Amino acid sequence: MNRSLANRDVKTQILDIAQSTMGNRGFSAVGLNEILKAAQVPKGSFYHYFESKEAFGVALLERYFSRYLAELDELLASSDERSAVSRLMRYWQRWVETQSGHDLQSRCLVVKLGAEVSDLSASMRQVLENGTDRIIERLTRELTRARQNGEMADDGDARELAASLYQMWLGASMLAKVTQNDSPLQSALSTTRRLLDQD
Structure with a gap:
């Protein structure tokens, strides 16, 4: 195995363990020693992969959004769902399933880490802001498509509706x-159906 591939595998292993651990307990509550021990990586080599715990947090969030957005793009491009509204509703239904389950890798890091790290790190807050903006952009495009297709009423600003829906789901x-x-997720699902003219 070449060295760059080995380095990437170790870095991925560290980030995988960190995502599940921090998705459960938060950023500040988890020490680097705990993550490195679980990943079976010597403490001294951590700084080969990350300059600091903050840089590590940035990498964790960047990877989270990269994967999340790729999954969202795949879902919204799906030919299994014939309408834009049905693709959006599938996204929200998947949100209920992942956020009410016990799979720590699927936990929303925006919910778990957002308030905590935004006060700790400007660079991590910036990754969160950029990532959530990109989610809202994709929801806006799909809502615009739904309106153009006549699937829902064409009134109000699509981006404002997308942002309101996303904020409601975070809450x-x-x-x-x-x-x-x-129950809060089921309530959000019912409200979303109503807002998308699906009741």
Whole structure:
């Protein structure tokens, strides 16, 4: 195995373990020693991959958004769903499934880390802002397509609706953590159906 591939594998292993651990407990509560021990990587070699814990956090969030956006693009390009609204509803339904389950790799890092790291690190906050903007852009495009296809009423600003929906789902995810049940997510799903003229 060549050295660059080995380095990438080790870096990926560190980030995989960090995503599940920090997705469960947060950024500040998890020490580097814990992650490196779980990844079976010597502590001294951490700085070969990341300049600091903050740079590590930036890399973690960048990778999270890269994967999330790729999955969202695939879902919205799916030919299995014939309408833009049905593709959007599938996205929200998947949100309910992933955020109410026990798979730590699927937890929304925006919900888990957003408030915490935005106060700790300007660079991590910037990654969060850029990533969420790109999600809202994709939702805006799909809402615009739905309106153009006559699937929903063509009134109001599509980006404003996309941002409002995304913000509602972030809030619902936070409340689902507080209440330890998926009722807030189910409520968000019902409201989304209504806003997309699906009731």
